[in-house]
Amino acid sequence: MKKVINNPENVVNEMVEGFIAAFGNDYKKVHHTNGVVIKNKPNRVAVVTGGGSGHEPLFIGMVGEGLADGAAIGNVFAAPTPNTVLEVTKELDSGQGVLYVYGNYSGDVLNFDMAAELAELEDITTKTVLVNDDVASATKEHAFDRRGIAGDIFAIKIAGAAANDNLTLEEVARITQKAANHTRSIGVALSPSSIPSTGKYTFEIADDEIELGMGIHGEPGVKRTKLQTADELTANMLDYIFDDIELQENDEVCVLVNGLGSTTLMELFIVNRKVVEILNEKGISIYDTDVNSYCTTLEMAGVSITLMKLDDELKNYYDKPAYSPYYFKKGRG
Amino acid sequence: MKKVINNPENVVNEMVEGFIAAFGNDYKKVHHTNGVVIKNKPNRVAVVTGGGSGHEPLFIGMVGEGLADGAAIGNVFAAPTPNTVLEVTKELDSGQGVLYVYGNYSGDVLNFDMAAELAELEDITTKTVLVNDDVASATKEHAFDRRGIAGDIFAIKIAGAAANDNLTLEEVARITQKAANHTRSIGVALSPSSIPSTGKYTFEIADDEIELGMGIHGEPGVKRTKLQTADELTANMLDYIFDDIELQENDEVCVLVNGLGSTTLMELFIVNRKVVEILNEKGISIYDTDVNSYCTTLEMAGVSITLMKLDDELKNYYDKPAYSPYYFKKGRG
Numbered sequence: 139m140k141k142v143i144n145n146p147e148n149v150v151n152e153m154v155e156g157f158i159a160a161f162g163n164d165y166k167k168v169h170h171t172n173g174v175v176i177k178n179k180p181n182r183v184a185v186v187t188g189g190g191s192g193h194e195p196l197f198i199g200m201v202g203e204g205l206a207d208g209a210a211i212g213n214v215f216a217a218p219t220p221n222t223v224l225e226v227t228k229e230l231d232s233g234q235g236v237l238y239v240y241g242n243y244s245g246d247v248l249n250f251d252m253a254a255e256l257a258e259l260e261d262i263t264t265k266t267v268l269v270n271d272d273v274a275s276a277t278k279e280h281a282f283d284r285r286g287i288a289g290d291i292f293a294i295k296i297a298g299a300a301a302n303d304n305l306t307l308e309e310v311a312r313i314t315q316k317a318a319n320h321t322r323s324i325g326v327a328l329s330p331s332s333i334p335s336t337g338k339y340t341f342e343i344a345d346d347e348i349e350l351g352m353g354i355h356g357e358p359g360v361k362r363t364k365l366q367t368a369d370e371l372t373a374n375m376l377d378y379i380f381d382d383i384e385l386q387e388n389d390e391v392c393v394l395v396n397g398l399g400s401t402t403l404m405e406l407f408i409v410n411r412k413v414v415e416i417l418n419e420k421g422i423s424i425y426d427t428d429v430n431s432y433c434t435t436l437e438m439a440g441v442s443i444t445l446m447k448l449d450d451e452l453k454n455y456y457d458k459p460a461y462s463p464y465y466f467k468k469g470r471g
Numbered sequence: 472m473k474k475v476i477n478n479p480e481n482v483v484n485e486m487v488e489g490f491i492a493a494f495g496n497d498y499k500k501v502h503h504t505n506g507v508v509i510k511n512k513p514n515r516v517a518v519v520t521g522g523g524s525g526h527e528p529l530f531i532g533m534v535g536e537g538l539a540d541g542a543a544i545g546n547v548f549a550a551p552t553p554n555t556v557l558e559v560t561k562e563l564d565s566g567q568g569v570l571y572v573y574g575n576y577s578g579d580v581l582n583f584d585m586a587a588e589l590a591e592l593e594d595i596t597t598k599t600v601l602v603n604d605d606v607a608s609a610t611k612e613h614a615f616d617r618r619g620i621a622g623d624i625f626a627i628k629i630a631g632a633a634a635n636d637n638l639t640l641e642e643v644a645r646i647t648q649k650a651a652n653h654t655r656s657i658g659v660a661l662s663p664s665s666i667p668s669t670g671k672y673t674f675e676i677a678d679d680e681i682e683l684g685m686g687i688h689g690e691p692g693v694k695r696t697k698l699q700t701a702d703e704l705t706a707n708m709l710d711y712i713f714d715d716i717e718l719q720e721n722d723e724v725c726v727l728v729n730g731l732g733s734t735t736l737m738e739l740f741i742v743n744r745k746v747v748e749i750l751n752e753k754g755i756s757i758y759d760t761d762v763n764s765y766c767t768t769l770e771m772a773g774v775s776i777t778l779m780k781l782d783d784e785l786k787n788y789y790d791k792p793a794y795s796p797y798y799f800k801k802g803r804g
Contacts, residue, residue: 407489
């Protein structure tokens with residue numbers, strides 16, 4: 139796969155430099171790390187996200203007003219170092235503590251936890267909410283083992299709004315955990331991505347096959363099938379979510395139809411068309427919809443569908459305005 | 472190329488349905504056409520854009536507050552029908568006239584012009600600004616033959632802001648024409664896209680080659696070369712723009728680094744890093760930067776760079792807030 143890069147070893151450094159070159163009025167790089175933070179964080183709980191690179195605009199694109207205050211990123215598909223997380227934490231803490239919100243991957247958990255211990259030595263309190271929305275990545279009984287995918291978007295949105303409400307760290311964590319608990323996703327991969335440093339594809343798949351439930355680093359999914367129509371595929375994907383979370387008539391949800399990289403917005407709209415049809419049939423009310431490529435896997439082709447079930451508290455925080463160059467809500471209510 | 476679609480003949484209809492299913496609170500489909508308009512257009516000049524599908528989020532994603540009021544879209548890489556343009560025009564006109572802003576392609580020009588004649592029969596005044604920013608598509612002496620690519624974004628942004636200022640149709644057209652005149656782009660393609668209805672790739676290119684100046688429908692470019700580093704490529708691309716438009720120290724520009732489809736945001740940031748370095752070296756001031764995939768060619772891999780040279784009038788209109796689900800500016804000043 140041809141890529142527009144320089145030295146493959148430098149892609150993450152140069153990406154961060156290019157981000158700051160574009161948006162340096164509002165963002166800064168944390169010295170000697172690949173951490174990015176907003177300038178002028180308000181005096182309240184901080185929200186930090188992060189993970190491996192290759193999922194852009196996640197994670198740095200979810201740093202902004204009413205969103206995360208900072209992101210600690212690692213190399214492509216690799217966790218940020220504990221030091222990166224720690225430096226971002228120190229940069230942002232103003233005494234009220236720091237909430238870590240990120241996808242449930244063992245490498246990320248290890249390094250964020252280590253940073254939390256180091257932060258404690260410097261009298262910074264942290265709490266953690268792990269996003270584990272991917273229903274295909276473990277059974278319901280082992281939901282704590284599930285991976286985080288595009289559900290990160292909703293969890294970060296809610297966390298940022300709750301922090302902006304000047305709540306305690308405990309409260310911001312509680313509400314964000316609820317957002318994570320109310321969120322389910324499933325993805326499908328059509329084609330692999332290739333890692334810049336090796337040029338190698340992350341997996342192989344036949345020209346007429348797709349893999350349901352494949353993870354955003356190419357982790358094995360639940361079923362490899364022949365290519366399906368968008369409508370069949372959407373219905374099959376939603377069935378996994380409906381089997382996992384109780385959704386009744388008149389329940390309200392937020393919908394995210396997320397592209398994994400090279401899947402076009404045209405295709406995402408075609409999927410959304412069927413998502414809405416199915417939710418309407420079930421009498422489930424759609425409060426808000428996003429159709430975009432927020433949580434990608436480099437140039438992988440594929441799509442994920444995420445639903446977040448709302449209650450009054452989540453709706454209140456979802457309604458708050460949010461702004462980054464890659465995620466924008468005007469706010470309502 | 473595998474795609475998440477149903478019947479390939481229906482992709483555009485279903486895309487529009489999926490868009491309205493997501494954003495129907497603010498947008499509506501114009502009956503019996505693939506035209507999309509905002510609800511509740513203010514009582515002033517209307518701005519209409521459009522063109523073939525396959526470039527999403529252009530064109531429907533540039534319909535919004537402070538942007539275009541409507542878009543008339545055609546099939547994949549095919550001009551909208553005169554009837555689609557006419558119906559969008561009739562839907563939006565409130566007596567002050569309608570500005571058409573779109574990329575300079577013969578099919579689009581033919582059909583928009585025919586719609587303008589039909590509109591005149593119904594006493595609706597129209598004016599047209601053709602965007603022809605692609606410096607690779609014709610020599611400077613034949614600039615009127617040049618194609619429109621990502622420069623559409625700037626022209627639509629300025630047109631929407633000028634219309635919102637309650638100016639006359641003549642004034643909105645004059646200012647939008649100035650934005651177009653001040654805008655230059657050049658693109659590079661790394662890999663082709665495939666047309667949904669045929670499954671065929673739009674062109675062939677070797678695994679180690681790129682084509683500078685290739686158009687967004689796969690039109691031939693100016694030079695096919697071996698793959699270059701991002702820094703070399705960016706410098707070469709900018710040279711074409713610098714050769715074409717006079718930019719002096721302390722001039723101010725807006726920058727758009729635009730992905731053509733499957734090129735990752737990571738790569739776009741790496742390109743932007745070099746764009747900023749080169750502009751800084753020349754003492755050209757960067758007023759604002761966008762790094763995103765706004766004007767795509769289905770899943771083509773590649774990138775374009777666009778510069779719009781500002782003056783006080785353009786800056787005033789660029790500063791106005793704008794909002795669609797795919798393009799937003801908070802506004803300043």
